[in-house]
Amino acid sequence: MTLERTVMREQIKELIIQRILDGTYKPGDRVVELQLVNELGVSQAPVREALRDLKAMRFVDSEPYRGARVRAVTAEELSETYPVRARLEQLAGELATPCVDDKLLRQLDAELQAMRTAARDRDQHGLLIHDARFHELIVEAAGNSVLLDAWSGLRIEVFTLVSLIKSNLDLAAVANAHLPILDALRQGDPDLVGKEMRAHIESFADLVTGDQR
Amino acid sequence: MTLERTVMREQIKELIIQRILDGTYKPGDRVVELQLVNELGVSQAPVREALRDLKAMRFVDSEPYRGARVRAVTAEELSETYPVRARLEQLAGELATPCVDDKLLRQLDAELQAMRTAARDRDQHGLLIHDARFHELIVEAAGNSVLLDAWSGLRIEVFTLVSLIKSNLDLAAVANAHLPILDALRQGDPDLVGKEMRAHIESFADLVTGDQR
DNA sequence: TCACGGCAGATTATCGATAATCAATAGTCT
DNA sequence: AGACTATTGATTATCGATAATCTGCCGTGA
Structure with a gap:
């Protein structure tokens, strides 16, 4: 569990979670893939995979071709x-x-x-x-x-x-x-x-x- | 829900689930990305994303660089x-x-x-x-x-x-x-x-x- | 014989680029 | 004006290729 710190997807995932929890990303905010790509200097693939995980974890909602949004805690x-x-x-x-x-x-x-x-x-x-x-x-x-x-x-x-x-x-x-x-x-x-x-x-x-x- | 039949990842996901349920893939079997890539004539990305979803759904287990295996129903x-x-x-x-x-x-x-x-x-x-x-x-x-x-x-x-x-x-x-x-x-x-x-x-x-x- | 180091081969992770799709806006016709 | 279509800019989905990592095998030396 702690041996995989080299996998980019995990680092990106944790970054996004952190930002959601500390309020940098507010509920309803879009999380744009290319934006993170530019900011972090990585490729789109790991960002996409991180977002996919976050969807499964219910941190974000996403629909095909419409991107991800921070899930509102209603x-x-x-x-x-x-x-x-x-x-x-x-x-x-x-x-x-x-x-x-x-x-x-x-x-x-x-x-x-x-x-x-x-x-x-x-x-x-x-x-x-x-x-x-x-x-x-x-x-x-x-x-x-x-x-x-x-x-x-x-x-x-x-x-x-x-x-x-x-x-x-x-x-x-x-x-x-x-x-x-x-x-x-x-x-x-x-x-x-x-x-x-x-x-x-x-x-x-x-x-x-x-x-x- | 029925409008996204064009998204490859979903089709691949359902194919794999079907194969797991009908026994084509048995518990413990590896699900190799490139193998599906060749068989289906698609790129690696959607296959990876399908597998990621399946991991979240607990159909498969996977570790970085070691691939996915059909989860044994112990x-x-x-x-x-x-x-x-x-x-x-x-x-x-x-x-x-x-x-x-x-x-x-x-x-x-x-x-x-x-x-x-x-x-x-x-x-x-x-x-x-x-x-x-x-x-x-x-x-x-x-x-x-x-x-x-x-x-x-x-x-x-x-x-x-x-x-x-x-x-x-x-x-x-x-x-x-x-x-x-x-x-x-x-x-x-x-x-x-x-x-x-x-x-x-x-x-x-x-x-x-x-x-x- | 057996432990060890290191070279293939196979496979996954990431990259950079292209195609597909969406949302909004401008333009056309009635 | 109002409804409808075409275009454009932004974004996601997919591609093909390369880098990183793992696994098993082989040879070497004690």
């Missing part, structure tokens, strides 16, 4: 993501519980502490990173690669960021909302972990989509 | 798919129930009848198509595009086919297993529909993976 898609994510993470919690070990608990605890630190520093981006990683650790621990793929496809980072921005939540509260999950994992009750994870996601769904109705 | 991946699919379809059933109308019920009934016909004719492939379409109709009816994407990523057709082959199930029984779902939909109880769909998937999981332990 309120609709945001609210549609929550129920799917809630069910997948519920399953992840149930599957992961029998597999928890001290190492995982330590890692989760470290992410939680990092979230608290980020919250104290008003560091939205930092909170986002560690929040996403906390959940990812659990999904990985479930040991089901199909589940991991499906979950990864939801682009949690993007939506978590939007959630954070839309809801004027207290960052510390967001961080601490992960505590019940960690506690449940320590208890080792799969169904409880699943319920906590599902409730965790659904509570955010309510907060973010609730104020729009 | 028993492990098969059994990992079931729980994920079960939860997603449970959610789909719950969401779809309030949206049920006569048209949908008619379509579902038509697919069910088609499954029965296929079963009578010992037509595994036909059963597979209509089985997949039955489920797809419900997931579409849920009206959640994120859910639809996540579900589509599971490549139901592939796994249903493998399931059918591995389990020496009576095809008619497979067809009729969809009846409780249709009944529940007619009753209009979301939770019941969800439960039926989940149970439907999980029963197949037991049948297919059960005999391997």
Whole structure:
């Protein structure tokens, strides 16, 4: 995974993702192939392939002969993501519980502490990173690669960021909302972990989509 | 969707998928770019792009400079798919129930009848198509595009086919297993529909993976 | 014999150029 | 004026060729 840093397509892909996440490319913006070709001094082929990957990752939309546009994270898609994510993470919690070990608990605890630190520093981006990683650790621990793929496809980072921005939540509260999950994992009750994870996601769904109705 | 039949990449993609599904390309087989280039009389670019799409669709695996191979549908991946699919379809059933109308019920009934016909004719492939379409109709009816994407990523057709082959199930029984779902939909109880769909998937999981332990 | 280095052959990744297609605008006819 | 067609500029899709990389095989030397 780290051995392929020489493949141009990957570098281009990461550059574009970075620009989408940091706002250089805004939703709806066109991503023009030749423009990147000129800017980066590469050929069109790797740029095209990068864009193709990004389409599969749902970062951009594209149609034949019409090019790629940064996908808007619509309120609709945001609210549609929550129920799917809630069910997948519920399953992840149930599957992961029998597999928890001290190492995982330590890692989760470290992410939680990092979230608290980020919250104290008003560091939205930092909170986002560690929040996403906390959940990812659990999904990985479930040991089901199909589940991991499906979950990864939801682009949690993007939506978590939007959630954070839309809801004027207290960052510390967001961080601490992960505590019940960690506690449940320590208890080792799969169904409880699943319920906590599902409730965790659904509570955010309510907060973010609730104020729009 | 049907207007882009002139884009070569799409045609190549469908050709390869067809060959994977009908067994021309077997799991583990290499899919060599230049070989297709010569055979189809096209350039390398569209072949590469087709393969890139297929990788995103998990039909093939590929690594830089090492090419693409048809992804083996391992028993492990098969059994990992079931729980994920079960939860997603449970959610789909719950969401779809309030949206049920006569048209949908008619379509579902038509697919069910088609499954029965296929079963009578010992037509595994036909059963597979209509089985997949039955489920797809419900997931579409849920009206959640994120859910639809996540579900589509599971490549139901592939796994249903493998399931059918591995389990020496009576095809008619497979067809009729969809009846409780249709009944529940007619009753209009979301939770019941969800439960039926989940149970439907999980029963197949037991049948297919059960005999391997 | 066996480990090692390095040369083919095969294959993928990238390039630069051309063809195909699209979107917008100008021009023509009624 | 309004509707319709032709042209043009911009962009994507495809091509054919070259560079980069991998894999297996062969000879060499201990």
